[in-house]
Amino acid sequence: xxxxxxxxxxxxxxxxxxxxxxxxxxxxxxxxxxxxxxxxxxxxxxxxxxxxxxxxxxxxxxxxxxxxxxxxxxxxxxxxxxxxxxxxxxxxxxxxxxxxxxxxxxxxxxxxxxxxxxxxxxxxxxxxxxxxxxxxxxxxxxxxxxxxxxxxxxxxxxxxxxxxxxxxxxxxxxxxxxxxxxxxxxxxxxxxxxxxxxxxxxxxxxxxxxxxxxxxxxxxxxxxxxxxxxxxxxxxxxxxxxxxxxxxxxxxxxxxxxxxxxxxxxxxxxxxxxxxxxxxxxxxxxxxxxxxxxxxxxxxxxxxxxxxxxxxxxxxxxxxxxxxxxxxxxxxxxxxxxx
Amino acid sequence: xxxxxxxxxxxxxxxxxxxxxxxxxxxxxxxxxxxxxxxxxxxxxxxxxxxxxxxxxxxxxxxxxxxxxxxxxxxxxxxxxxxxxxxxxxxxxxxxxxxxxxxxxxxxxxxxxxxxxxxxxxxxxxxxxxxxxxxxxxxxxxxxxxxxxxxxxxxxxxxxxxxxxxxxxxxxxxxxxxxxxxxxxxxxxxxxxxxxxxxxxxxxxxxxxxxxxxxxxxxxxxxxxxxxxxxxxxxxxxxxxxxxxxxxxxxxxxxxxxxxxxxxxxxxxxxxxxxxxxxxxxxxxxxxxxxxxxxxxxxxxxxxxxxxxxxxxxxxxxxxxxxxxxxxxxxxxxxxxxx
DNA sequence: CTGAAAGCGCTAACAC
DNA sequence: GTGTTAGCGCTTTCAG
Numbered sequence: 001x002x003x004x005x006x007x008x009x010x011x012x013x014x015x016x017x018x019x020x021x022x023x024x025x026x027x028x029x030x031x032x033x034x035x036x037x038x039x040x041x042x043x044x045x046x047x048x049x050x051x052x053x054x055x056x057x058x059x060x061x062x063x064x065x066x067x068x069x070x071x072x073x074x075x076x077x078x079x080x081x082x083x084x085x086x087x088x089x090x091x092x093x094x095x096x097x098x099x100x101x102x103x104x105x106x107x108x109x110x111x112x113x114x115x116x117x118x119x120x121x122x123x124x125x126x127x128x129x130x131x132x133x134x135x136x137x138x139x140x141x142x143x144x145x146x147x148x149x150x151x152x153x154x155x156x157x158x159x160x161x162x163x164x165x166x167x168x169x170x171x172x173x174x175x176x177x178x179x180x181x182x183x184x185x186x187x188x189x190x191x192x193x194x195x196x197x198x199x200x201x202x203x204x205x206x207x208x209x210x211x212x213x214x215x216x217x218x219x220x221x222x223x224x225x226x227x228x229x230x231x232x233x234x235x236x237x238x239x240x241x242x243x244x245x246x247x248x249x250x251x252x253x254x255x256x257x258x259x260x261x262x263x264x265x266x267x268x269x270x271x272x273x274x275x276x277x278x279x280x281x282x283x284x285x286x287x288x289x290x291x292x293x294x295x296x297x298x299x300x301x302x303x304x305x306x307x308x309x310x311x312x313x314x315x316x317x318x319x320x321x322x323x324x325x326x327x328x329x330x331x332x333x334x335x336x337x338x339x
Numbered sequence: 340x341x342x343x344x345x346x347x348x349x350x351x352x353x354x355x356x357x358x359x360x361x362x363x364x365x366x367x368x369x370x371x372x373x374x375x376x377x378x379x380x381x382x383x384x385x386x387x388x389x390x391x392x393x394x395x396x397x398x399x400x401x402x403x404x405x406x407x408x409x410x411x412x413x414x415x416x417x418x419x420x421x422x423x424x425x426x427x428x429x430x431x432x433x434x435x436x437x438x439x440x441x442x443x444x445x446x447x448x449x450x451x452x453x454x455x456x457x458x459x460x461x462x463x464x465x466x467x468x469x470x471x472x473x474x475x476x477x478x479x480x481x482x483x484x485x486x487x488x489x490x491x492x493x494x495x496x497x498x499x500x501x502x503x504x505x506x507x508x509x510x511x512x513x514x515x516x517x518x519x520x521x522x523x524x525x526x527x528x529x530x531x532x533x534x535x536x537x538x539x540x541x542x543x544x545x546x547x548x549x550x551x552x553x554x555x556x557x558x559x560x561x562x563x564x565x566x567x568x569x570x571x572x573x574x575x576x577x578x579x580x581x582x583x584x585x586x587x588x589x590x591x592x593x594x595x596x597x598x599x600x601x602x603x604x605x606x607x608x609x610x611x612x613x614x615x616x617x618x619x620x621x622x623x624x625x626x627x628x629x630x631x632x633x634x635x636x637x638x639x640x641x642x643x644x645x646x647x648x649x650x651x652x653x654x655x656x657x658x659x660x661x662x663x664x665x666x667x668x669x670x671x672x673x674x675x676x677x678x
Numbered sequence: 679c680t681g682a683a684a685g686c687g688c689t690a691a692c693a694c
Numbered sequence: 695g696t697g698t699t700a701g702c703g704c705t706t707t708c709a710g
Contacts, residue, residue, distance in 0.1 A: 003687055014697045019689055029695060044475065049452040050393050051687035054702050059389065061432070061453070069421070070414040070619070079409045082435050086442070091449060093400070094433045096421050103425075110430060113388040114400070136383065225623045258623040280409070284564045284597040286625040342703055353681045358705055368679065390703035393686050 002043040011039035022047060053115065061091045062307060063111035065104060065130075066122035068096055071223075072279035073249065073296055077122055077144060080300025088308055090117070097124040104130055112137050118307045120144055126191035128152050140310045144303045146193055147320075158306040160299055160321040164194050167292040167325040168201025168246065171274045174290075174327055175244040176209050179336035180272060183211075184242030186231040186252050188223040195223070198248045198276060217242055221252050228252025232259035236271070243336055244272040250279045250291055257285055257332065268334030278328055287331035295323050341382040350378035361386060392454065400430045401646060402450035404443060404469075405461035407435055410562075411618035412588065412635055416461055416483060419639025427647050429456070436463040443469055451476050457646045459483055465530035467491050479649045483642045485532055486659075497645040499638055499660040503533050506631040506664040507540025507585065510613045513629075513666055514583040515548050518675035519611065522550075523581030525570040525591050527562040534562070537587045537615060556581055560591050567591025571598035575610070582675050583611040589618045589630055596624055596671065607673030617667055626670035634662050 004022075008015040013032055020026035021036045028036075039045075053059040064081055066074045078094070085092050093116060095107035104124060111119060116139075121130060123145035131152055134141050143159045175183050185202050188195030199218065206213050219234055221227030228247055232255065235242055247253035253275030260267050267273055267287055275282060278293035302321050310316075343361075347354040352371055359365035360375045367375075378384075392398040403420055405413045417433070424431050432455060434446035443463060450458060455478075460469060462484035470491055473480050482498045514522050524541050527534030538557070545552050558573055560566030567586055571594065574581055586592035592614030599606050606612055606626055614621060617632035641660050649655075 001687095004689095005687080015687095016689075016698080017696060020696090023689085025689090027695070032696085046448070046452055046476070048393075048454060048687050049449070050389060050398065050454045051702090052689075054387075054389050054393055054686090054704090055688050055690085057702075068418070069408065070411070070418045072409070072411070075409040075414050078433075079407070079435065082408070082433060086434075086446075091432050091434075091453065093430050094417075094421060095425075095430075096418065107425075109385070110388070113385055114430065115387060115389045137385070225619065229623065254620060254623045258625055258627070261625045280564065281593060281620055284568065284593045286597055286600045288597070340703095343705095344703080354703090355682080355705075356680060359680090362705085364705090366679065371680085387703050390686090391705075393688090393703080394705050396686075 001048070002045045003048070004045075006043055007036065007039045007045050010043060011035045057115075059115050059117055060089055061093055061114070061116045062304070063093050063095065063107070063116040063119040064122065065095045065097055065107055065119065065124050067099055067124050069094060072251065072281065073277045073294070074122060076279070076296035077300040080297035081120060081304055082300075083297075084301040084304035088304065090304070090308075099125055101125060101127045101129055105133055108133055112139055117311055118142070120303050120307060122303075123192070123194055126189075126193075131155060131157070140307060140314070142303045142306045142310070144299055149193070156318040158310055158319050160302045160306060160323065161194070162294045162299065162323045162325050164197035164325075165201040165204075167276060167294070168198035168248075169205045170201070170325065170327050171246045171276065171292050172202045172205035173209075175246060175272060175274060175333065176205060176211075178244070178272065178333060180242075180244035181211065181336070182214070182217065182240065182242040182244070184217040184219070184235045184245045186228055186235070186245060186247040186256065187218060187220045188248045188252075190220060195248050202246055221248075223249050223251060225251050225255040228255030229259045230255075232256035233263065236260070236263055236265070242271070244333070245274070247273060247275050250275040250277040250282045250289060253289055253291065254281070254285055257289070267332050270337070272333035274333055283330070285332070290330045290333045291328050293326050293328045298323055340387070341384045342387070343384075345382055346375065346378045346384050349382060350374040396454075398454050398456055399428055400432055400453070400455045401643070402432050402434065402446070402455040402458040403461065404434045404436055404446055404458065404463050406438055406463050408433060411590065411620065412616045412633070413461060415618070415635035416639040419636035420459060420643055421639075422636075423640040423643035427643065429643070429647075438464055440464060440466045440468055444472055447472055451478055456650055457481070459642050459646060462531070462533055465528075465532075470494060470496070479646060479653070481642045481645045481649070483638055488532070495657040497649055497658050499641045499645060499662065500533070501633045501638065501662045501664050503536035503664075504540040504543075506615060506633070507537035507587075508544045509540070509664065509666050510585045510615065510631050511541045511544035512548075514585060514611060514613060514672065515544060515550075517583070517611065517672060519581075519583035520550060520675070521553075521556065521579065521581040521583070523556040523558070523574045523584045525567055525574075525584060525586040525595065526557060526559045527587045527591075529559060534587050541585055560587075562588050562590060564590050564594040567594030568598045569594075571595035572602065575599070575602055575604070581610070583672070584613070586612060586614050589614040589616040589621045589628060592628055592630065593620070593624055596628070606671050609676070611672035613672055622669070624671070629669045629672045630667050632665050632667045637662055
């Protein structure tokens with residue numbers, strides 16, 4: 001691989017001149033510029049960005065840590081991140097934490113060693129060790145889809161997330177408006193604010209409608225298909241089963257759809273199901289899934305925006321972006337039977 | 340950030356000694372070793388892997404280029420890659436080509452500039468410009484889920500893919516065994532061998548069963564939900580619609596399931612549907628999807644294995660791993676009506 | 679068992 | 695408008 005020196009020699013100029021024509025950081029006579037360009041082409045020169053980064057203390061690489069990049073929701077967020085990074089001229093080093101705090105810290109350690117310019121923490125776990133760790137290394141962080149937990153409120157970290165509580169409320173109110181009175185809820189892991197907040201919204205909607213919250217109607221899952229399936233079957237076996245279900249993410253909602261079908265019941269005739277996220281597949285379930293849509297891609301994009309701004313101004317106060325959720329009516333919810 | 344020099348000073352030894360205790364590359368007296376360790380802890384020293392890589396000409400970073408990391412199949416492959424890389428101590432820089440050759444080349448350029456040790460090309464496009472490009476830069480490549488196209492056969496590149504042709508055959512034979520005679524096919528983009536090979540298998544199975552291939556029964560999609568939905572509706576509107584469908588990937592199969600339902604027909608009573616891939620959601624569709632399973636995670640793992648071996652021996656002959664596919668019977672296929 | 683010195687490839691003062 | 699020089703932080707001969 002040719003270096004700048006090689007190019008300089010071939011063009012009969014100094015290395016610094018070559019560097020300057022590459023980075024357009026100095027006026028160079030048209031003549032030498034041309035000679036340098038020719039030399040670069042002749043040698044098929046490509047700058048070594050490793051060396052450049054070592055010198056500049058800027059790698060133009062961001063670390064992205066998420067629980068699982070194959071989860072459709074996070075996959076969309078990642079898509080947004082990657083696209084935005086590409087536009088800004090950044091690269092993404094991807095890490096799956098797999099809900100394992102050890103692994104998360106291991107990743108952070110090498111990411112920082114590799115001198116990433118910043119880290120995007122996508123709703124990974126409910127553990128805030130990562131934040132402590134990052135604080136000691138004073139690396140810029142943006143938290144996506146989650147805020148720092150108790151004891152970290154004043155950590156001055158940029159965040160971007162959606163209005164989960166409002167989403168839970170919208171979903172539940174919608175079901176109520178359709179006449180349902182026994183509305184079940186399949187929640188995610190309670191340690192995740194993204195899940196807990198949705199349940200808060202659910203409770204609030206019931207309360208404001210004057211309906212007592214029946215704790216037996218709230219079953220918790222783990223945001224995976226199977227748990228949605230199980231929780232749904234459990235709810236349907238209740239002596240007085242719910243006629244509508246607010247499921248805290250689409251993955252579990254798909255499981256619930258499957259469960260209802262296998263029990264011989266029909267969605268939405270016998271039981272209405274509403275999900276959360278609006279993953280791409282939600283438009284093609286049978287029946288098509290009504291859900292609370294989150295702007296997943298935008299979440300990723302905004303995270304990158306925040307990071308890029310942070311990188312150019314470390315001192316400004318932390319920003320907190322809250323993106324809106326919207327109710328997306330499709331075919332999985334209907335009026336309460338007999339109404 | 341403290342450097343090795345700082346640690347050396349604090350410990351009262353030379354930088355080289357510090358380097359050697361870090362990398363355990365030389366015998367050091369227990370006493371000095373301890374002093375160095377203490378100094379590192381005291382200063383909270385973390386090695387700068389950028390500098391290390393510049394020196395060692397090894398970044399322990401792989402570039403991964405795929406069409407779209409949010410596609411459930413590629414997402415699984417990526418999961419396998421990431422997990423294997425983690426185990427080997429590598430990192431992944433992710434790039435989505437978005438079916439855009441320009442973008443793919445742009446990515447390759449910066450990846451190589453950033454001195455990735457190798458590139459994993461996951462079935463990205465049908466363009467082989469990327470291979471030309473990589474050849475000129477003499478970077479190790481592993482092609483995943485696809486082999487080099489015409490004119491590149493002798494390029495000596497490691498590859499790992501599944502037996503798509505056999506998969507198409509297995510699927511079609513299965514449908515035939517259930518008594519179906521009019522078997523439709525929804526293919527992917529014909530320029531992708533992964534799709535084309537499956538169709539070849541389909542044709543072969545029909546032919547060996549003595550059934551004439553009816554070209555009207557083959558509709559091509561783009562591997563996305565919507566195209567499966569459309570293609571399915573188109574097939575069902577035929578004067579003599581097929582009673583079974585071989586859909587070349589699960590995403591489109593899900594679209595097909597949705598279409599059959601919306602037309603008022605039933606799967607599998609009226610029409611059988613078999614997919615390809617076995618994405619996680621396939622177990623939770625209504626009805627659960629029968630499909631040809633590919634070991635997506637393994638595809639990723641094996642790709643990394645190949646790359647790691649290649650990195651330690653550039654000269655050995657190219658290897659080609661072919662992973663098996665299997666028929667996964669679930670609930671979306673049934674015997675032909677009236678049998 | 680330890681240290682000194684050179685250099686990976688690049689950029690940015692600082693000269694002229 | 696151009697060249698010289700030092701150095702980013704690390705590793706690795708080479709010397710002792």
